[in-house]
Amino acid sequence: MANIGLIAPTPLESAGLRCQIKPSPYEEQGVITKGYLHRHHVIFSHCGVGKVNAAHSTTLVLENNEIDFLLLFGIAGA
Numbered sequence: 001m002a003n004i005g006l007i008a009p010t011p012l013e014s015a016g017l018r019c020q021i022k023p024s025p026y027e028e029q030g031v032i033t034k035g036y037l038h039r040h041h042v043i044f045s046h047c048g049v050g051k052v053n054a055a056h057s058t059t060l061v062l063e064n065n066e067i068d069f070l071l072l073f074g075i076a077g078a
Contacts (some may be wrong), residue, residue, distance in 0.1 A: 001040060002068040003040075003066050004042045004067070005042070005043045005044075005058075005061045005070035006045075006073070007044075007046075008047070008073055009046065009047055009048060009049045009054070009074045012075075014044075017037075018044070021037045021042055023035050027046065029047065030048070043061055045061060054072055
């Protein structure tokens with residue numbers, strides 16, 4: 001089973017996905033939550049808006065977890 005990292009800038013951008021992750025991830029920025037999505041282990045976090053925040057959050061997720069796939073997603077401007 002793959003370990004999937006999911007990072008979104010804001011709770012607004014991740015609302016549809018967050019409700020499907022069990023247990024539901026926290027909405028606070030910078031909190032890394034572990035859970036399951038369709039039988040896949042996921043690591044989820046909100047990074048905040050901007051390239052620096054995205055890079056920092058990505059580094060934290062990758063340094064502290066064994067990730068096979070990482071997806072940074074959003075709606076380009078929340």
